[in-house]
Amino acid sequence: MSAIARETLMSLEHYARERPRFRRQVMAHKRRRALRIGEHVTLMFEDELTIRYQVQEMLRIERVFEEQGIRDELGAYNPLIPDGSNFKATMLIEFPEEQERRRRLSQLIGIEDAVWMRVAGHGAVHAIADEDLDRQNGAKTSAVHFLRFELDGAMKRSLLDGAALSAGIDHPAYEASVDPVRPDLRDALLCDLGLR
Secondary structure, three states: OOOOOHHHOOOHHHHHHHHHHHHHHHHHHHHHOEEEEOOOEEEEEOOHHHHHHHHHHHHHHHOOOOHHHHHHHHHHHHHHOOOOOEEEEEEEEOOOOHHHHHHHHHHOOOHHHHEEEEEOOOOEEEOEEOOOOOOEOOOOEOOEEEEEEEOOHHHHHHHHOOOOEEEEEEEOOEEEEEOOOOHHHHHHHHHHOOOO
16 A cells, blocks of 8 residues: 555545545445454554545644645554555544443553454464554553554465454453454455455
8 A cells, every 4th residue: 555645635625525425435435444343342444545534534624725734644644554564453442431431441551452363374463552652541541542463474375365364352351352354354454465
């Protein structure tokens, strides 16, 4: 996957016209790229389209039209696009009730480091989390984390040959797994590796 180039972004005016159609397209795309692990964690696997949408939305919300501001947004978001050797995901920890959310986030410190993916026949690949900034403190973790899963060449070859892909979380306060991931998500992730 390549980074989003400045000249491929829509102007604020153009985006205002295209936003309803583009948003429908991206929401359908995101549904195929979401993986629920247990009752309270969702991994949203990012790609060029999901990040392009995020950049366009941030420019719209913040009314950014100056060149440096646009380049700053691209600098912040382009690293979230997979580069052919990894999967990148936004992890959402979801508890609708605020009091329960606060209590559970205090129990889930370190959960971002307990997330893994596994190609059948290979060891688990644990997430590299929050490379941009630390998203927890001594009292609680964040409800949102950014994860990267690095795969080696042998894992990629196994996936190309049809190996199953699974994912899970092994944390003392939250254990869940999905084995295997849905075929449509697996296919999307193969695209992230340049295998489709």
